[in-house]
Amino acid sequence: MNTPGDGDDVAVTDVSGALDYWPSPPPWGWTADDLDRLPAEGPNGEPDFFKHVELIDGALVFVSPQKRFHQRMIRRLTEALDAQAPEHLSSVDQMDVKLGPRMRPCPDIVIINTVAAVDDDRTFYTPDEVHLVVEIVSPESEDRDRKTKPFRYAEAGIAHFWRVESNDGSPVVHVYELDPATGAYSLTGIHHGRLTVPVPFPIDVDLDKLPR
Incomplete structure (x- = not known):
């Protein structure tokens, strides 16, 4: 669409x-x-x-077949974020974000405007509709998730980006926020065990329970 x-x-x-x-x-x-x-x-x-x-x-x-950790993280984290999101925001998984004429990644999770989420005919969202992008790193996607995609998300003006890594099966969340002065992401925290952040809305997630 x-x-x-x-x-x-x-x-x-x-x-x-x-x-x-x-x-x-x-x-x-x-x-x-x-x-x-x-x-x-x-x-x-x-x-x-x-x-x-x-x-x-x-x-x-x-995209390569997902490992079980990756699939569980997508499902459980999407559910956790959607349960805590305010009414005007929604959490959806594995939907494209059209960043430009030749850039259309498919993030693992995005927080978007609810008015966009309820449109079942959509095949992609635009950066102005996206408040947070979450990428869960797989071995084959390391360079894209750590380098290429964050740069492009920041360039498109998406305010928040999380990168989720596996540490022996336990999730570690690297949280980034867009610096309006530089147009680049700045690391605001690396979260083990529990993720508690105030933006893009108040979020509190027990990370150790997510992959179960």
Whole structure:
């Protein structure tokens, strides 16, 4: 689904021509809107081939199967955040955020405006609708979650970013806040055992209970 005023200047409505170049990208490159036009099957008929894919700086990135820690953290942390969020905010998991014409990551969890969350036709959210992004680090996504994505989220003006790491099966949450003077994230705390923060709303989570 496109959001009016998203600023894209790409008018392509079909990706069949782009797939003729597979596995190389098309000469004109992939765009954020192409993700809504990808077929259900892969170029060789593979089922659900494009089911879990992100667009990172114009490149399609396929998400690896999740480890159990990752899946449990997504489910339990999403539930914990949604239970504590004020009425105008909602916690959703594994939904795209369209940062620009060629940048459309799929964060593990986002806190968004409830008015956007209740729209079941949405396939992505825009930075102005997002208050917090949470990425749970997997071995294959370390560089993206620690370097590429935080830089892009900050560049898009998203105020809060959390990075969740596993320490022998226990979650450790690195909390960042956007510095308006620099436009970059500043680390405000590393949380073990319990996460208590006042923004983007008062949050108190027993981290040791989440992966269970």
